Amino acid sequence: MSDNPSARLEALRFLLRVQERDLERTRRWIAAEEGRAAEVAARRPPPPPPEWVAERGISANREPIAIHAGACSMARGKLQALTREQAVEALAVHGIRPCQLCRPDTDLGLL
Structure with missing residues (x-):
C-alpha cells in the first residue's frame, strides 16, 4: 500500500465492498441450498409409525x-x-x- 493515508483508506474501503459482495453471494448460495434441501425433505415420505x-x-x-x-x-x-x-x-x-x-x-x- 501507499504511504498516502487517503489511498490506504480508499483501498480498504474497496476491499470491504468486495468482501461484502462475496458475503452476500455466499448467503444467496446458502439460501438456495436450504431451499433445495427443503424441497427434497418435503418429497420424502414420512417414516412408518413404530410397531x-x-x-x-x-x-x-x-x-x-x-x-x-x-x-x-x-x-x-x-x-x-x-x-x-x-x-x-x-x-x-x-x-x-x-x-x-x-x-x-x-x-x-x-x-
Missing part, C-alpha cells in the same frame, strides 16, 4: 398409562416407541393396561 407405543401420563414422572399398536388412533399425547419385547414386558410384567381399541395384548399373544 408399539407407550402412552405417557401428564404427571411429573410421566409413567406409561397405556400400550398401543403404533398406528392406533387413540394413542395421543406423549408417546414412546417400544420394541415388541418392551411392549410385552410393559403389559405382562409392569401391568400397564392395553388400549381397548387396538388390543396390543392380543396382537402380542398375551391373551
Whole structure:
C-alpha cells in the first residue's frame, strides 16, 4: 500500500465492498441450498409409525398409562416407541393396561 493515508483508506474501503459482495453471494448460495434441501425433505415420505407405543401420563414422572399398536388412533399425547419385547414386558410384567381399541395384548399373544 501507499504511504498516502487517503489511498490506504480508499483501498480498504474497496476491499470491504468486495468482501461484502462475496458475503452476500455466499448467503444467496446458502439460501438456495436450504431451499433445495427443503424441497427434497418435503418429497420424502414420512417414516412408518413404530410397531408399539407407550402412552405417557401428564404427571411429573410421566409413567406409561397405556400400550398401543403404533398406528392406533387413540394413542395421543406423549408417546414412546417400544420394541415388541418392551411392549410385552410393559403389559405382562409392569401391568400397564392395553388400549381397548387396538388390543396390543392380543396382537402380542398375551391373551
